[in-house]
Amino acid sequence: MxxxxxxxxxxxxxxxxxxxxxxxxxxxxxxxxxxxxxxxxxxxxxxxxxxxxxxxxxxxxxxxxxxxxxxxxxxxxxxxxxxxxxxxxxxxxxxxxxxxxxxxxxxxxxxxxxxxxxxxxxxxxMPLDISDDITPTVVRQGTGDVLTGHGNRAVAYVSHDPIVIESNSDFAAQGWPGSGTQDDPFRIAGINVTAFDECVVVKNTNVFFLIEDSYLECYGPNTAITFVNVTGGAVENCTVLSHFTAMSVVSSECSVTDSVIEGELFGISLKNSATCSIERCVLRHSGNSALSLTGCDNCALIGCNISDTSVGISLSESTGCSVTGNRLEDCELRLSGEIEDWHHDIRDNYVSDLPLGYFWGVSDDMVFGTEYGQIIMANCTRLTLFDGSFSGQSPVVVAYSSECVVSSMKAHGCDIGVRLLKSENCRVTGSVFSGDRYGIAVSESVGTLIRNCTIYEERNTAVGVDMSPGTVVDRCELYSNSFTAIEFSYSPHCQVRRSTVHGNGRSGVHFYYSEYGVVSMCNLTRNVDYGISLISANGSLITNSSVTENGFGIYLAGCERANVSHCDVSRNAREGVVIWSDRCMVTWNNITQNGSFGVLIAQHYGENQLYGNLFADNGPGNALDDGDNNLWDDGSGLGNIWSDFNGTVPYQVPGLAHAVDQFPSGIDSDGDGLLDWTESHVYGTDPHDPDTDNDGVDDGAEIAAGRDPTVPFDSPVAGRTLGPFVLCAMLAAVSLCILSSRSRAARRGGLP
Structure with missing residues (x-):
């Protein structure tokens, strides 16, 4: 037939x-x-x-x-x-x-x-598969596009203008028929609304209505479907597209079933709504969240397929929701809010074909990361995650937990490798992170320890610590990250110790409004901007570290009572130490061979104290002091060693402050008793060779004897005389040489 x-x-x-x-x-x-x-x-x-x-x-x-x-x-x-x-x-x-x-x-x-x-x-x-139970598609008068909905029903759409419903009476006034659901309210079906503005807007209604078998596309920066203060709204078997948000639900109770949802910013956004359900939908191509719930309670998200989005499902400040049987491809389930907002019925979900591990209130146990695509640990105590290799968004999240451990995991290409939130005394150890946006993010946590981790080639910051006092980064290597390797913000008493930080796109270590921070026994080299930068980090300490070959060495801005001691600050492209701060200490450091000044103190900053330092061979000068009342000695006999010290006391420190070092010392690199500056600028001798003319007499001894240290076996320098004792000594030496020579000759000739 x-x-x-x-x-x-x-x-x-x-x-x-x-x-x-x-x-x-x-x-x-x-x-x-x-x-x-x-x-x-x-x-x-x-x-x-x-x-x-x-x-x-x-x-x-x-x-x-x-x-x-x-x-x-x-x-x-x-x-x-x-x-x-x-x-x-x-x-x-x-x-x-x-x-x-x-x-x-x-x-x-x-x-x-x-x-x-x-x-x-x-x-x-052509072979045809014709089933008796197939119902032929009916073409309505004025048919527009013929499309197929997600519910696998062929639908003939009728083109329609955008629809705005602002009260119950508007449904009947616009001629929408019944059979929407309870008590046969209203049904909108089989339409195609393609518009720059919103396609369907329903506000302030409490009758049940159904939008079914329709195609709704907003190609402008607007929302395709908007529900505000709606009770009993339902969307079934629809295709909903938008360049902004596909569907926005505010203060409503509604359901979305068997539909295709594509919003370039958000797929479905629910705010301050309750008992809503999203079931068996396809959500994809969203730049932010495919399914976002904020301030929503007792909602159900069931059996959805979510892909090509940053965050698959986001539950923020929402409680008592059911998230079951969903499949997320290369995206994550994200929870946020207070501790009660992390407690939901979350089960039977998959992330990139592996189970989503949701652990609530688990204590004294171990989880093997190889079994999961994403792991959420909330309200847990002494739970250990061991092993696992992850890619995707934020594969490991620890929240509202204490003494938990993340060990020996790998993360590559994630948004955040490990995220710790509002937790206490947790540890991340022996793990490797690369190619993520952030390697480790610590927020509002106390006493976190990050140890023996390798973090490289991250797209942003390798370790970001925010509002988390007492965080310690120990024995880690962080390199080739696009931005700062380790950044502390509003996090006092944090430490970086025994770590290597090199080749990063911004700073090696950065403290921002984080008081009493410590950097100790670290090697910071070849970082593009700063080796170490401190901004408003009062009372911080940088000690026993090597800060070399960076853009700037150490930068102190808005800090009081910061201390830099026993460090090697050398070969940086710009200044070794920059001080835009008051009352800081710079002591016992080697500050050498930097491209600009060894130390620069900016205008209006004062009461800093610098002593016991070696300043040598720095760019245009060893120091520049444009500040006020800075001290360049300890006041009781100890100043600094200057490679350009010429013996004149006090040493004049260049700069607008006209500061002086009252107890300067010079450098005698070759130990010949002459200062390097004096050798190179006065005598023309080599400051690194004690015997410039190789005559067996040190340069200092020759100068003391009135001889020219650049001419071998020379006579006294013109204008100088030999004293009688020196002359007698010289004659005695000559006589001894003659007698010795005659004695040797007699022995050879057999003479008595």
Missing amino acids: LRLFLMLSISFLLSGPMPSVFLMVGSTVSANAIIPPIQIAVNSVCRNPTSARTTTFAILSPCHPMCALRICRRPTYCRATYKHCGPAALTVSLLCCKGADSGRAWLALRYLIPAVIAVTILLLL
Whole structure:
């Protein structure tokens, strides 16, 4: 019967003029059949091919809802319809000219008849899977696009203007029929609303209504569906698209079932709503969250497929929700809020084909990370996560927990490798992080220890610590990260110790409003901006560390009572130590060979004290003091060692402050008793060679003897005289040499 119907239909088309016909047959093609679109254009018989109208024959089957066979709004997508549709669609387009005479029309048929016969033969040979229980699709009057909804029902949509409902009475006033649900309220079905503004807006209603089998697309920066203060709203078997948020629900009770949701910012956003349900939906292509709940209670998220989004499901400040049977591909379940907002019924969910591990209130146990795609530990005590290799968004989250351990895990390409939130005395040990946005993020936690971890090539900060006092980073290596390696914000009493921090795109270690921080026994090198930077970090200590080959060495801004001691601050491209602070101490450091000043004190900053330091070979000068009342000695006999000290006391420190070192020392690199500066600037000798002229006498001894230390075995320097004792000594030495020579000659000749 089907084949006969097709043949009769095509014969009908060929029996008269060429009307615009849209013929649909409600039968399904085998799912295994792949039939590309076939288009036959007879432009040769058209004087104006661009004015041709299109006649389309279609064998329809459940197909992707984006593809409208008559009017395709996404031609680049629908051009490969046979690739994206399950059971494929076959389309034949025939072009004929408007206003062409009958002779030319029949001339067109001469070209078209063979093609139509070929299509008919193809249809006769094509295997058809026809089931008795298939209901033919009904084409309503004024049919628009023919699309297929997520519920696998072929739907004929009717184009419709945007809909705004602001009260119960608006449903009846706009002519919407009943059978929405309870007590037969209202039903909106089979429509296509494609608009720049919102497609459907419903506000302030308490009657049940159903939006069903519809296509709703907002191509402007607006929301496709908006519910505000709505009770009993339902969306079923719809396709909802938006360049902003696909569906926004505020202060409402509603359900969304068997629908395709695509919002470029949010898929479905629920705020301050209760007892809502989202079931068996496909949510994808969202830049922020596919499914976001804020301030929502007792909602159900069941059996959804979520992909191509940053955050699959976000529950913020929401309680008592059920999250079951969902599949998240390369995205995460994210929880936030107070401790009660982390307690939900979360089970039977999968993240990237592995179970989502949700652990609430677990104590004294171990979890093996290899078994899970994402792990959430909330309200746990002494729970240990061991091993596991993760990729995705934030694979490991520890919240409101104490003494928990994350050990020997790997994370690559994640948003945050490990996230610790509002927890106490937790540890991250022996783990490797790379290619993430953040390696480890610690927030509002106390006493966190990060030990023996390697963190490299992160897209942002390797370790970010915010409002988390007492955090310690110990024995870690952090390198080649795009931004700062370790950053503390509003986190007092934090430490970085025995760690290597090198080659990072910003600073090695940064303290921001984090008092009493400590950097000790660390090696910080080749960081682009600063080796160590402290901003408003009062009372901090930098000690026993090597800070070399960075942009700047150490930067102190807005800090009071910071202390830099026993460090090697050398070969940095700019200043070794920059001080924009008051009352800081810089003591017992080697500050050498920096590209600019060894130490720079900015204007208006004072009462800093610097002593016991070695300043040598720094750019334009060893120091520059433009501040006020800074001290360059300890006041009781100990100053600094200066490579440019010429013996004049006090040593004048360059700068607007006109500061002095009252107890300066010079450098005698070769130990010949002459200061380096004096050797290079006065005597022309090598400050690194004690015997410049290689005559066996040190340069200092030659100067003391009145000889020229640059000329071997020279006579006294002009203008100097030899004392009688020196002259007698020289004559005695000559006499001894003569006697010794004669004695050796006598022994050789046998003389007595």
